[in-house]
Amino acid sequence: MAKFTLNVNGKAHEVDVDPEMPLLWALRDELNMTGTKFGCGIAQCGACTVHIDGQATRSCVTPVEAAAESEIVTIESVAGAEAKAIQDAWIKHDVPQCGYCQSGQIMSAVALLRETPKPTDDDIDAAMTGNICRCATYHRIRAAIKTAAAELKS
Amino acid sequence: MQFLFDKYDPANSQSASEADARGDFSRRTILKSIAGAGAGLVIGLHLPTAAKAQSGAAAVFQDGAAEGMFAPNAFVRIAPDSTVTVLIKHIEFGQGPFTGLTTLVAEELDADWAQMRAQSAPANNELYKNLKFGVQGTGGSTAIANSYLQMRKAGAAARHMLVEAASKAWGVPADEITVKKGVIAHEGKGKTASFGDVAEAASKLTPPQDPFLKEPSEFVLIGTDLPKLDTKAKSTGMAEFTMDKTRPNMLTVLIQRPPVFGGKLKSMDDAETRKVKGVVDVKEVPHGVAVYAEGFWAAKKGRDALKLEWDESEAETRSTAEIVDDFKKSAATTGRVITNEGDAEKALSGGGKTIEAEYVFPYLAHAPMEPEDFLIEATEDGATCWAGSQFQTMDQGAVAKTLGFRPEEVTVNTLFAGGSFGRRATPVADIASECASAVKAIDAKRPVKLVFTREDDISAGFYRPLNVHRLKGSVDADGNITAWDHVLVGQSIMKGTPFEAMMKDGVDPTMVEGASDLPYAIPNKRISFHMKTLKVPPLWWRSVGHTHTAYSTETFLDELLAMGGKDPVAERLRLLGDKHPRYAGVLKAVSELADWGSQVPEGRARGVAVHKSFESYVATIAEVSESDEKGIPRVHKVWSAIDCGVAVNPNIIKAQIEGGIGYGLGHILFAGINLDKGRVVEQNFDTYRSLRINEMPDVQVKIIKSAEAPTGVGEPGVPPIGPAVANAWAKLTGKRVRNLPFATDAA
Ligand code: FES
Numbered sequence: 001m002a003k004f005t006l007n008v009n010g011k012a013h014e015v016d017v018d019p020e021m022p023l024l025w026a027l028r029d030e031l032n033m034t035g036t037k038f039g040c041g042i043a044q045c046g047a048c049t050v051h052i053d054g055q056a057t058r059s060c061v062t063p064v065e066a067a068a069e070s071e072i073v074t075i076e077s078v079a080g081a082e083a084k085a086i087q088d089a090w091i092k093h094d095v096p097q098c099g100y101c102q103s104g105q106i107m108s109a110v111a112l113l114r115e116t117p118k119p120t121d122d123d124i125d126a127a128m129t130g131n132i133c134r135c136a137t138y139h140r141i142r143a144a145i146k147t148a149a150a151e152l153k154s
Numbered sequence: 155m156q157f158l159f160d161k162y163d164p165a166n167s168q169s170a171s172e173a174d175a176r177g178d179f180s181r182r183t184i185l186k187s188i189a190g191a192g193a194g195l196v197i198g199l200h201l202p203t204a205a206k207a208q209s210g211a212a213a214v215f216q217d218g219a220a221e222g223m224f225a226p227n228a229f230v231r232i233a234p235d236s237t238v239t240v241l242i243k244h245i246e247f248g249q250g251p252f253t254g255l256t257t258l259v260a261e262e263l264d265a266d267w268a269q270m271r272a273q274s275a276p277a278n279n280e281l282y283k284n285l286k287f288g289v290q291g292t293g294g295s296t297a298i299a300n301s302y303l304q305m306r307k308a309g310a311a312a313r314h315m316l317v318e319a320a321s322k323a324w325g326v327p328a329d330e331i332t333v334k335k336g337v338i339a340h341e342g343k344g345k346t347a348s349f350g351d352v353a354e355a356a357s358k359l360t361p362p363q364d365p366f367l368k369e370p371s372e373f374v375l376i377g378t379d380l381p382k383l384d385t386k387a388k389s390t391g392m393a394e395f396t397m398d399k400t401r402p403n404m405l406t407v408l409i410q411r412p413p414v415f416g417g418k419l420k421s422m423d424d425a426e427t428r429k430v431k432g433v434v435d436v437k438e439v440p441h442g443v444a445v446y447a448e449g450f451w452a453a454k455k456g457r458d459a460l461k462l463e464w465d466e467s468e469a470e471t472r473s474t475a476e477i478v479d480d481f482k483k484s485a486a487t488t489g490r491v492i493t494n495e496g497d498a499e500k501a502l503s504g505g506g507k508t509i510e511a512e513y514v515f516p517y518l519a520h521a522p523m524e525p526e527d528f529l530i531e532a533t534e535d536g537a538t539c540w541a542g543s544q545f546q547t548m549d550q551g552a553v554a555k556t557l558g559f560r561p562e563e564v565t566v567n568t569l570f571a572g573g574s575f576g577r578r579a580t581p582v583a584d585i586a587s588e589c590a591s592a593v594k595a596i597d598a599k600r601p602v603k604l605v606f607t608r609e610d611d612i613s614a615g616f617y618r619p620l621n622v623h624r625l626k627g628s629v630d631a632d633g634n635i636t637a638w639d640h641v642l643v644g645q646s647i648m649k650g651t652p653f654e655a656m657m658k659d660g661v662d663p664t665m666v667e668g669a670s671d672l673p674y675a676i677p678n679k680r681i682s683f684h685m686k687t688l689k690v691p692p693l694w695w696r697s698v699g700h701t702h703t704a705y706s707t708e709t710f711l712d713e714l715l716a717m718g719g720k721d722p723v724a725e726r727l728r729l730l731g732d733k734h735p736r737y738a739g740v741l742k743a744v745s746e747l748a749d750w751g752s753q754v755p756e757g758r759a760r761g762v763a764v765h766k767s768f769e770s771y772v773a774t775i776a777e778v779s780e781s782d783e784k785g786i787p788r789v790h791k792v793w794s795a796i797d798c799g800v801a802v803n804p805n806i807i808k809a810q811i812e813g814g815i816g817y818g819l820g821h822i823l824f825a826g827i828n829l830d831k832g833r834v835v836e837q838n839f840d841t842y843r844s845l846r847i848n849e850m851p852d853v854q855v856k857i858i859k860s861a862e863a864p865t866g867v868g869e870p871g872v873p874p875i876g877p878a879v880a881n882a883w884a885k886l887t888g889k890r891v892r893n894l895p896f897a898t899d900a901a
Pocket residue numbers: 037038039040041042043044045046047048049058059060061
């Protein structure tokens with residue numbers, strides 16, 4: 001056990017945990033922020049995606065000690081023009097089915113638009129292949145990202 | 155608060171305010187059982203109220219107290235502020251019943267969509283049974299189909315009472331009153347009222363026995379793309395799943411299950427586990443060894459440190475290849491015959507061209523995005539569960555049995571589930587039972603949340619059963635199919651479970667559905683099956699038997715058509731004749747949608763398949779090319795046409811077909827569960843490969859206009875995609891893939 005300061009969504013939180021504990025479980029079990037999901041635990045599915053210093057990161061394989069001192073943003077308070085455009089587009093296209101993967105999908109999509117405001121299909125593939133959706137809402141995810149990108153341009 | 159039954163005696167309830175909060179049961183029988191049971195049930199009756207707080211999503215769950223709620227029946231609640239909450243008896247895990255069932259009520263109620271809310275109904279067979287199953291549960295793509303009249307009647311009854319109340323208040327005949335978008339009006343008198351205005355008066359009236367229902371031509375909401383009620387919560391991280399639920403003082407439990415199916419614990423050394431900080435206890439439970447900890451991480455670390463020995467003497471310890479060989483031996487012989495027309499054997503040796511083909515379908519895990527989980531808090535008087543429960547009353551029964559309660563002392567709060575595809579609908583209630591056993595093992599001292607890791611999920615069994623099919627067919631000189639002989643070898647899902655009652659004459663319909671009812675006019679047909687018994691637990695998996703029967707029948711047919719030099723669409727239509735207009739309807743529709751017969755881009759080919767499942771008809775065309783991966787097609791485009799009767803919400807239907815295509819495609823191409831000396835080889839998404847966005851085709855869906863009663867949409871999109879892709883692949887490469895998934899066949 002060791003003490004760490006986690007800066008999550010603009011607030012500092014003290015946690016006293018196993019340094020190896022993945023950030024995912026610190027968020028969920030220690031800070032009770034459950035918007036970030038557990039899907040595989042081995043960086044295969046993207047359900048646990050958060051932004052660490054602006055980068056889309058799989059929190060299930062990021063030890064708390066590696067995330068301390070960084071700026072962490074989760075689905076609970078992802079904000080800004082890209083986030084708004086993405087979430088609005090998600091609603092417009094009725095993207096979610098079961099919804100369980102969608103926090104991660106949205107975090108990856110927001111990071112994509114921040115880097116690449118006008119993503120091509122290949123850009124979308126590259127940024128989103130790490131996010132599995134077992135309900136296969138991919139078709140709408142792609143459409144929604146394009147809608148959000150168009151919205152941002154205007 | 156007004157109740158709708160005269161004999162209700164508030165003295166029987168715990169307190170007036172509790173009666174208010176639970177004002178959602180209008181049947182005396184329920185009230186009687188409340189009066190007789192302990193506090194557990196009273197908590198249970200708070201459920202719909204409590205449940206709404208869990209989502210944080212106003213669009214789904216109604217805010218505000220149940221005070222003054224008008225409860226005309228078990229499904230509809232109208233609050234003074236005019237919000238209408240529909241109690242949904244089916245679990246919402248993506249297929250859209252929250253929105254669909256609410257639409258049915260809103261339609262007959264003539265409500266405004268903005269005033270509609272949905273929340274999960276409690277576990278109660280009498281009130282909330284699936285009318286197709288006789289028990290509460292979701293599956294078989296029946297949510298809309300079994301609720302279509304029931305929910306419309308529930309809405310119509312509420313409307314009738316609201317109108318009657320307004321008619322009394324205004325002194326005008328009821329038939330002069332109109333209701334539109336939630337506004338009750340009398341034109342002559344210039345009067346208008348909201349639902350909330352007359353709700354209290356309405357609650358004093360007697361519900362009509364047989365309320366008047368609209369004609370389909372009068373529908374205002376049914377048939378429109380109403381936005382889904384749960385989308386916002388699921389786009390903001392607010393939707394609450396079982397995984398997210400906590401209770402004060404709760405422990406997280408991981409169970410180490412045997413490494414082989416049928417294995418038993420021989421010895422346990424938990425010394426290292428107990429040293430892990432955060433681990434609270436370790437117990438042997440019927441399903442293995444449970445590690446109790448403060449949070450997931452400690453439970454996982456603790457479980458990893460267990461030293462266990464297993465008795466494998468009665469376990470399944472064969473490898474996949476051995477099992478397949480055994481199945482193949484059976485497939486070489488005719489099994490129990492279920493369809494026999496003409497004389498297939500004679501026709502096969504009648505001199506035409508013949509083909510014989512053997513298909514191998516692997517075990518498949520459902521791998522819902524949210525791994526399995528279940529939360530139970532028990533007291534002396536009963537237990538409360540939170541779960542993505544798909545068979546609520548079966549889970550309730552299992553928990554009650556394990557913990558020594560009566561079922562009515564167990565409350566089941568159904569939360570959103572992160573997918574299921576059948577996995578949460580085990581006849582043996584494995585998830586609920588495991589959690590209950592873990593609670594029992596610590597004398598219910600603390601609430602327990604059982605969590606599966608992804609590895610647990612994928613290796614725990616309850617698979618789409620392994621199947622081997624053998625088909626023989628013949629074609630005469632004119633290219634006409636003269637014989638069809640189909641042998642299926644698989645495992646029964648129903649045998650030995652409460653569902654065995656649905657088996658007739660020893661035939662499990664889920665083993666042969668989609669093969670036994672082949673619609674094509676072939677003069678000599680024989681279909682038979684062998685039922686195998688293995689320790690690997692089988693389960694329904696999105697579209698069940700159709701997952702393999704659609705593939706083998708539609709690809710084999712395609713092969714025979716190709717041998718006879720026939721067009722896959724035209725000849726299918728001819729073989730369907732005029733006996734199967736709905737099959738033919740979707741096939742024609744999809745061929746128009748895709749412009750079948752038009753020029754296909756260089757390096758690509760198209761294939762088609764049509765299949766009926768869950769009373770819905772789907773035809774699919776896929777366009778493929780070779781991908782960078784050897785033996786794996788790249789699927790560019792898919793066109794599907796579905797006939798599912800009245801399309802309650804076309805947008806949701808399209809989403810289900812898109813999702814079904816993606817789910818079906820991912821497994822046909824990539825996924826299979828293999829055993830190595832009984833041990834599950836695939837453990838996580840690195841080896842149990844899922845479809846990803848770059849592999850998802852562009853999908854176009856056409857819904858056939860129909861006035862028939864609605865049928866399933868959650869599953870029927872799955873069966874035709876595999877054979878459509880395989881047929882396209884055969885056209886492109888000449889290779890018929892019969893050893894699934896494609897990735898295995900290529901290797
Ligand atoms: S849970 Fe982190 S990638 Fe799957």
